[in-house]
Amino acid sequence: MSRSKVKQKDGLSTERQKYNGKHKTLEKQTKFKQRSDRITQHSTIHDREKALEKPGKREAISRKYIKSEPATGDVPSKRKKNIIRIDPHDTSNKRMDDSPLSKDVSVDKEVKLSQNALFRAIKPTPAILSFVEDNVQVVTAFFYEFALAKHKLSSNLGSYFFSFLCYKSLLFSHRFHRSSSFPTPTLPEIAFAGRSNVGKSSLLNALTRQWGVVRTSDKPGLTQTINFFRLASKLCLVDLPGYGFAFAKDEVKDAWEELVKEYVSTREGLTRVCLLVDTKWGMKPRDHELIDLMERSKMPYQIVLTKTDVVFPVDVARRAMQIEENLKPKSSVVNPVMMVSSKSGAGIRSLRTALAKLSRFVKP
Ligand SMILES: Nc1nc2c(ncn2[C@@H]2O[C@H](COP(=O)(O)OP(=O)(O)OP(=O)(O)O)[C@@H](O)[C@H]2O)c(=O)[nH]1
Numbered sequence: 529m530s531r532s533k534v535k536q537k538d539g540l541s542t543e544r545q546k547y548n549g550k551h552k553t554l555e556k557q558t559k560f561k562q563r564s565d566r567i568t569q570h571s572t573i574h575d576r577e578k579a580l581e582k583p584g585k586r587e588a589i590s591r592k593y594i595k596s597e598p599a600t601g602d603v604p605s606k607r608k609k610n611i612i613r614i615d616p617h618d619t620s621n622k623r624m625d626d627s628p629l630s631k632d633v634s635v636d637k638e639v640k641l642s643q644n645a646l647f648r649a650i651k652p653t654p655a656i657l658s659f660v661e662d663n664v665q666v667v668t669a670f671f672y673e674f675a676l677a678k679h680k681l682s683s684n685l686g687s688y689f690f691s692f693l694c695y696k697s698l699l700f701s702h703r704f705h706r707s708s709s710f711p712t713p714t715l716p717e718i719a720f721a722g723r724s725n726v727g728k729s730s731l732l733n734a735l736t737r738q739w740g741v742v743r744t745s746d747k748p749g750l751t752q753t754i755n756f757f758r759l760a761s762k763l764c765l766v767d768l769p770g771y772g773f774a775f776a777k778d779e780v781k782d783a784w785e786e787l788v789k790e791y792v793s794t795r796e797g798l799t800r801v802c803l804l805v806d807t808k809w810g811m812k813p814r815d816h817e818l819i820d821l822m823e824r825s826k827m828p829y830q831i832v833l834t835k836t837d838v839v840f841p842v843d844v845a846r847r848a849m850q851i852e853e854n855l856k857p858k859s860s861v862v863n864p865v866m867m868v869s870s871k872s873g874a875g876i877r878s879l880r881t882a883l884a885k886l887s888r889f890v891k892p
């Protein structure tokens with residue numbers, strides 16, 4: 529064999545060797561890949577089987593595995609965020625104490641706005657404005673009042689006697705839970721009714737200047753019995769439990785309401801009911817219920833606006849006009865609407881004058 533032929537043979541063998549080596553590494557790589565794929569697949573199945581044995585985790589884990597496996601093709605799909613869409617009109621998603629649905633809120637707002645707009649549209653007459661001006665003046669000292677009473681003796685005679693009597697005499701109080709145990713009516717009675725927290729007990733204190741004798745609280749529902757306060761042997765003032773919202777059980781509140789209704793419609797000796805209305809909030813459906821009852825039993829009642837110190841005088845006038853307009857067709861209502869503040873003392877003198885006319889010590 530010639531030397532050149534031997535060289536050629538050597539070259540071919542080295543190329544073949546190179547080729548064989550490359551081929552082997554490629555084969556090795558594909559085998560390795562296949563094996564590793566098989567292992568991961570096996571471990572996934574094994575893990576899933578293991579996970580499915582635990583019932584609690586079953587659902588969550590199956591979801592995880594479903595997500596980790598590409599849905600179609602080789603390209604794994606992008607992870608999508610799990611967004612829960614709540615239908616705003618589906619009430620089954622709402623808790624009972626949640627705010628009402630947006631549609632209802634807007635309707636409520638519209639009603640409230642229109643009521644507010646109606647109230648603001650009331651134009652008080654000059655007569656009612658001057659009456660309010662007289663009644664929202666703050667009267668602080670008793671002697672100031674006393675001097676005024678002397679000065680305007682004819683108009684303030686009742687107030688003078690009333691305050692003198694309240695000032696001098698002690699109040700005798702009795703509390704009653706049941707109508708069967710009410711005291712026998714020997715004196716003319718004036719009752720103070722209204723929603724809880726409207727200021728009934730505070731007004732009784734202000735009228736009689738016996739601060740602290742009648743207990744008051746900023747928590748609605750303090751007065752829970754019918755309380756009779758005898759002024760010497762001339763007059764009896766009656767503090768009634770409130771109705772409407774109060775910190776008490778529903779059945780207890782119903783019992784108070786029944787007691788008040790029974791007292792107002794059947795009590796002999798009851799000459800006047802002062803129905804107290806918060807100036808800021810006006811009359812509510814339960815007030816109208818009591819008014820209807822008093823109308824049926826022909827019981828004279830006087831509307832008294834309370835807490836006038838927390839609203840503007842023009843709004844006091846508006847409220848008074850609104851109520852007088854609403855109660856125009858009623859026959860047992862006593863006009864005009866009175867307005868008081870137990871805090872500032874405004875209007876207390878006028879109310880005393882009006883109520884004193886009902887007592888025994890002022891001859892008609
Ligand atoms: N700003 C102001 N607050 C008042 C006035 N009158 C009463 N209040 C307050 O209103 C709250 C309720 O007063 P009460 O006299 O206890 O009311 P009530 O009607 O007897 O309430 P119940 O006994 O729960 O029915 C208290 O915190 C009083 O201080 C007032 O003229 N002006």
Ligand SMILES: [Mg+2]
Nearest residue numbers: 728729750751
């Ligand atoms: Mg009270």
